[in-house]
Amino acid sequence: xxxxxxxxxxxxxxxxxxxxxxxxxxxxxxxxxxxxxxxxxxxxxxxxxxxxxxxxxxxxxxxxxxxxxxxxxxxxxxxxxxxxxxxxxxxxxxxxxxxxxxxxxxxxxxxxxxxxxxxxxxxxxxxxxxxxxxxxxxxxxxxxxxxxxxxxxxxxxxxxxxxxxxxxxxxxxxxxxxxxxxxxxxxxxxxxxxxxxxxxxxxxxxxxxxxxxxxxxxxxxxxxxxxxxxxxxxxxxxxxxxxxxxxxxxxxxxxxxxxxxxxxxxxxxxxxxxxxxxxxxxxxxxxxxxxxxxxxxxxxxxxxxxxxxxxxxxxxxxxxxxxxxxxxxxxxxxxxxxxxxxxxxxxxxxxxxxxxxxxxxxxxxxxxxxxxxxxxxxxxxxxx
Amino acid sequence: xxxxxxxxxxxxxxxxxxxxxxxxxxxxxxxxxxxxxxxxxxxxxxxxxxxxxxxxxxxxxxxxxxxxxxxxxxxxxxxxxxxxxxxxxxxxxxxxxxxxxxxxxxxxxxxxxxxxxxxxxxxxxxxxxxxxxxxxxxxxxxxxxxxxxxxxxxxxxxxxxxxxxxxxxxxxxxxxxxxxxxxxxxxxxxxxxxxxxxxxxxxxxxxxxxxxxxxxxxxxxxxxxxxxxxxxxxxxxxxxxxxxxxxxxxxxxxxxxxxxxxxxxxxxxxxxxxxxxxxxxxxxxxxxxxxxxxxxxxxxxxxxxxxxxxxxxxx
Amino acid sequence: xxxxxxxxxxxxxxxxxxxxxxxxxxxxxxxxxxxxxxxxxxxxxxxxxxxxxxxxxxxxxxxxxxxxxxxxxxxxxxxxxxxxxxxxxxxxxxxxxxxxxxxxxxxxxxxxxxxxxxxxxxxxxxxxxxxxxxxxxxxxxxxxxxxxxxxxxxxxxxxxxxxxxxxxxxxxxxxxxxxxxxxxxxxxxxxxxxxxxxxxxxxxxxxxxxxxxxxxxxxxxxxxxxxxxxxxxxxxxxxxxxxxxxxxxxxxxxxxxxxxxxxxxxxxxxxxxxxxxxxxxxxxxxxxxx
Numbered sequence: 001x002x003x004x005x006x007x008x009x010x011x012x013x014x015x016x017x018x019x020x021x022x023x024x025x026x027x028x029x030x031x032x033x034x035x036x037x038x039x040x041x042x043x044x045x046x047x048x049x050x051x052x053x054x055x056x057x058x059x060x061x062x063x064x065x066x067x068x069x070x071x072x073x074x075x076x077x078x079x080x081x082x083x084x085x086x087x088x089x090x091x092x093x094x095x096x097x098x099x100x101x102x103x104x105x106x107x108x109x110x111x112x113x114x115x116x117x118x119x120x121x122x123x124x125x126x127x128x129x130x131x132x133x134x135x136x137x138x139x140x141x142x143x144x145x146x147x148x149x150x151x152x153x154x155x156x157x158x159x160x161x162x163x164x165x166x167x168x169x170x171x172x173x174x175x176x177x178x179x180x181x182x183x184x185x186x187x188x189x190x191x192x193x194x195x196x197x198x199x200x201x202x203x204x205x206x207x208x209x210x211x212x213x214x215x216x217x218x219x220x221x222x223x224x225x226x227x228x229x230x231x232x233x234x235x236x237x238x239x240x241x242x243x244x245x246x247x248x249x250x251x252x253x254x255x256x257x258x259x260x261x262x263x264x265x266x267x268x269x270x271x272x273x274x275x276x277x278x279x280x281x282x283x284x285x286x287x288x289x290x291x292x293x294x295x296x297x298x299x300x301x302x303x304x305x306x307x308x309x310x311x312x313x314x315x316x317x318x319x320x321x322x323x324x325x326x327x328x329x330x331x332x333x334x335x336x337x338x339x340x341x342x343x344x345x346x347x348x349x350x351x352x353x354x355x356x357x358x359x360x361x362x363x364x365x366x367x368x369x370x371x372x373x374x375x376x377x378x379x380x381x382x383x384x
Numbered sequence: 385x386x387x388x389x390x391x392x393x394x395x396x397x398x399x400x401x402x403x404x405x406x407x408x409x410x411x412x413x414x415x416x417x418x419x420x421x422x423x424x425x426x427x428x429x430x431x432x433x434x435x436x437x438x439x440x441x442x443x444x445x446x447x448x449x450x451x452x453x454x455x456x457x458x459x460x461x462x463x464x465x466x467x468x469x470x471x472x473x474x475x476x477x478x479x480x481x482x483x484x485x486x487x488x489x490x491x492x493x494x495x496x497x498x499x500x501x502x503x504x505x506x507x508x509x510x511x512x513x514x515x516x517x518x519x520x521x522x523x524x525x526x527x528x529x530x531x532x533x534x535x536x537x538x539x540x541x542x543x544x545x546x547x548x549x550x551x552x553x554x555x556x557x558x559x560x561x562x563x564x565x566x567x568x569x570x571x572x573x574x575x576x577x578x579x580x581x582x583x584x585x586x587x588x589x590x591x592x593x594x595x596x597x598x599x600x601x602x603x604x605x606x607x608x609x610x611x612x613x614x615x616x617x618x619x620x621x622x623x624x625x626x627x628x629x630x631x632x633x634x635x636x637x638x639x640x641x642x643x644x645x646x647x648x649x650x651x652x653x654x655x656x657x658x659x660x661x662x663x664x665x666x667x668x669x670x671x672x673x674x675x676x677x678x679x680x681x682x683x684x685x686x687x688x689x690x691x692x693x694x695x696x697x698x699x
Numbered sequence: 700x701x702x703x704x705x706x707x708x709x710x711x712x713x714x715x716x717x718x719x720x721x722x723x724x725x726x727x728x729x730x731x732x733x734x735x736x737x738x739x740x741x742x743x744x745x746x747x748x749x750x751x752x753x754x755x756x757x758x759x760x761x762x763x764x765x766x767x768x769x770x771x772x773x774x775x776x777x778x779x780x781x782x783x784x785x786x787x788x789x790x791x792x793x794x795x796x797x798x799x800x801x802x803x804x805x806x807x808x809x810x811x812x813x814x815x816x817x818x819x820x821x822x823x824x825x826x827x828x829x830x831x832x833x834x835x836x837x838x839x840x841x842x843x844x845x846x847x848x849x850x851x852x853x854x855x856x857x858x859x860x861x862x863x864x865x866x867x868x869x870x871x872x873x874x875x876x877x878x879x880x881x882x883x884x885x886x887x888x889x890x891x892x893x894x895x896x897x898x899x900x901x902x903x904x905x906x907x908x909x910x911x912x913x914x915x916x917x918x919x920x921x922x923x924x925x926x927x928x929x930x931x932x933x934x935x936x937x938x939x940x941x942x943x944x945x946x947x948x949x950x951x952x953x954x955x956x957x958x959x960x961x962x963x964x965x966x967x968x969x970x971x972x973x974x975x976x977x978x979x980x981x982x983x984x985x986x987x988x989x
């Protein structure tokens with residue numbers, strides 16, 4: 001190798017390392033995330049964090065956004081609202097993020113909302129609670145379906161089957177408690193009578209006492225609905241089979257991950273749940289607008305993370321993509337302009353459904369985004 | 385030699401006040417003020433708990449329950465009772481004190497660590513009520529708190545709260561130091577490992593311990609009320625078991641029996657998680673390791689161990 | 700009747716696990732006055748290591764042995780690296796050391812393993828056994844039988860071996876034990892090792908029923924501590940009875956009173972018992988010397 005060529009190579013290498021690269025010409029665009037990666041909601045927060053890391057990397061490899069790199073600043077709140085609030089302050093005042101995706105639980109989200117509203121920074125939450133977007137707050141959005149929609153979808157299915165006497169069993173965590181409240185509220189509108197209302201605590205390992213009470217509810221019970229996520233629903237499903245209640249069991253969108261079927265085992269046969277199309281990606285007709293998006297996400301996630309895809313990670317995907325598209329459309333990283341662009345999201349196809357936001361709707365999903373799914377032969381089966 | 389008027393008690397309080405002013409000058413952003421405010425609030429609860437652990441030789445494993453009572457008092461008082469925020473806070477303090485009295489009276493007559501079990505159960509009970517009675521407390525997703533308005537002045541901003549909570553802490557430490565130096569306090573401290581000896585010395589040990597327990601509960605409730613007013617939001621986690629354990633850890637790491645130690649312990653456990661975010665996924669492992677190392681190398685707690693070290697150095 | 704029986708089955712299964720955790724607490728407490736809050740992590744390690752060893756292709760019995768070995772090693776390491784270096788510190792300081800250790804073990808477990816929930820297949824089938832209208836899983840019988848076997852083995856060890864007698868002597872009076880030439884450090888290390896093994900076995904037996912994850916230890920430590928206090932801290936028989944009683948209390952309260960407040964009911968009963976019997980159900984009375 002000639003000396004000159006060597007020198008040229010050296011300069012070239014230096015230019016690559018230090019010189020202006022296409023995506024690094026300016027300071028990176030910082031996107032904040034506060035997720036419950038550990039703690040009681042880690043079942044949701046872990047796939048959310050993995051999804052954000054995965055896609056931020058991919059977007060950067062493809063050249064970033066507005067010619068700038070993205071930088072993810074991610075903190076773990078451990079499910080604690082006070083800590084989430086502190087990290088939100090840190091994101092706004094210290095890290096100077098332009099937008100925020102995250103807030104795994106409704107509790108942490110509600111604690112963080114004032115910080116982002118005050119700083120006028122767009123905040124896309126990944127939690128289910130309806131109070132996040134009702135009433136509408138100027139800078140706050142969310143991607144998952146609300147727990148009220150889950151109740152409505154389940155009750156709609158019960159009405160179709162002519163079942164009206166329902167036993168409710170819910171976890172006392174944020175997800176279960178909130179869904180319990182919503183289900184109790186909307187039940188009368190569907191002609192449903194809640195004949196038993198049982199609860200179990202975080203980490204409880206045997207729910208046969210509660211299910212025995214439901215079985216012996218005066219007047220009898222025609223179906224059981226379980227509102228919770230994580231290991232609770234798997235144990236409820238096993239105990240349900242052990243006791244042989246012999247009526248239909250409905251789970252919520254909180255179990256929308258393959259690990260539920262693995263954990264509940266054969267007891268999961270026949271369980272129904274409302275969930276996003278992501279779970280049944282392969283079974284969607286090719287004409288379904290969501291088919292391509294959900295297949296891509298599922299394949300990329302499962303091939304890189306070595307674990308089954310869940311709809312929770314999907315919510316993070318939707319939130320990030322809605323945000324990125326909004327930044328592109330706004331052509332700016334100004335908080336108000338990004339917010340306006342997020343609000344103008346129309347026909348966005350995500351893993352959770354087709355999103356149409358507006359000034360009065362900061363979620364943009366309707367009941368059609370939920371599919372009724374039944375577990376058959378150890379796998380999901382699309383019912384409608 | 386320090387001048388005679390500068391007693392350790394006065395020096396501690398003056399030092400804290402100076403620290404308050406100095407930090408105010410150097411802090412670059414509201415985030416730092418928020419962290420400091422959280423330190424002052426935790427420290428207030430820890431100073432109270434330290435009285436119980438240092439003076440009465442008793443451990444409360446449910447102290448966060450009192451924090452929760454104070455916090456939910458300011459959330460629920462205006463909502464359900466139509467009270468203003470400050471009377472609500474006062475009500476919370478009274479409630480916490482009464483509850484401590486109710487539980488402590490029979491328990492503290494027994495010898496041994498039954499207060500630990502009783503408070504453990506009490507803390508879990510408080511958490512259960514806050515978490516389960518969704519219609520009243522908002523349940524696990526928490527509840528909003530009104531903004532504090534003091535004679536027409538809307539209290540807002542981390543900097544303002546930094547001063548309010550900081551001054552509350554200085555006052556709290558002053559009261560605690562006076563208690564420690566009171567005749568009963570001295571006697572309790574000297575004798576807490578031998579109740580028989582204390583009784584021989586003419587002290588109604590059970591009564592004195594009960595008084596300290598009630599005071600510790602009120603400190604915790606005040607901390608909870610300030611936390612809720614500052615965040616304007618509260619969840620049942622304020623009262624949960626892990627928070628109780630955190631408070632005990634603050635006292636022991638800082639140095640049992642030292643009010644200043646309680647403040648230092650609160651600072652360490654509040655700031656560490658912020659500093660450890662650089663370790664990403666390993667932050668919990670590093671946190672656990674740090675606690676172990678602190679206890680091995682500064683086994684009396686940070687403040688007493690360092691004080692002993694300094695005393696050995698100085699002629 | 701069938702209802703009551705169902706609650707009893709549920710309570711005994713859950714209670715057996717509390718009993719084993721309480722037993723672990725008791726062993727270490729007797730040897731050192733330390734309440735080892737990392738006790739729940741041994742249960743977690745038992746379940747998680749077995750799950751991952753099985754996933755790596757090991758047969759279940761071998762995987763279980765590996766898990767027990769890991770938990771014993773963790774217990775010994777906890778003693779050697781954290782408790783021994785802090786020797787001479789107050790009991791409260793040592794308790795905080797064990798809290799730090801539990802945070803550390805959990806923090807490492809979520810990195811080494813993952814943050815998902817996992818199950819193990821039941822040892823002998825999933826088909827519930829019907830008894831008088833109630834049903835019990837075969838795995839519950841494994842849990843109850845396993846707990847009974849551990850208690851028996853521990854009793855034999857304590858009563859029939861020299862080492863066991865040294866442990867009992869240390870528990871009775873540490874200074875006197877040292878004076879007659881018992882190596883109390885060795886006894887304490889032994890206590891940590893055995894506690895690790897008992898915790899791990901509990902974790903392996905229960906995982907097919909309750910599932911496991913890196914975070915299951917905290918709550919078990921809390922419940923086990925309550926059970927140990929109910930039975931009288933420091934008494935192995937008390938620990939077992941306290942654990943079973945706590946499990947039964949919880950399930951009966953959930954079945955007959957309120958599933959929301961079952962933990963509160965359990966604690967109220969514990970407090971009631973302590974008022975009447977301050978030393979716990981089987982506690983020994985301490986005499987204070989002045």
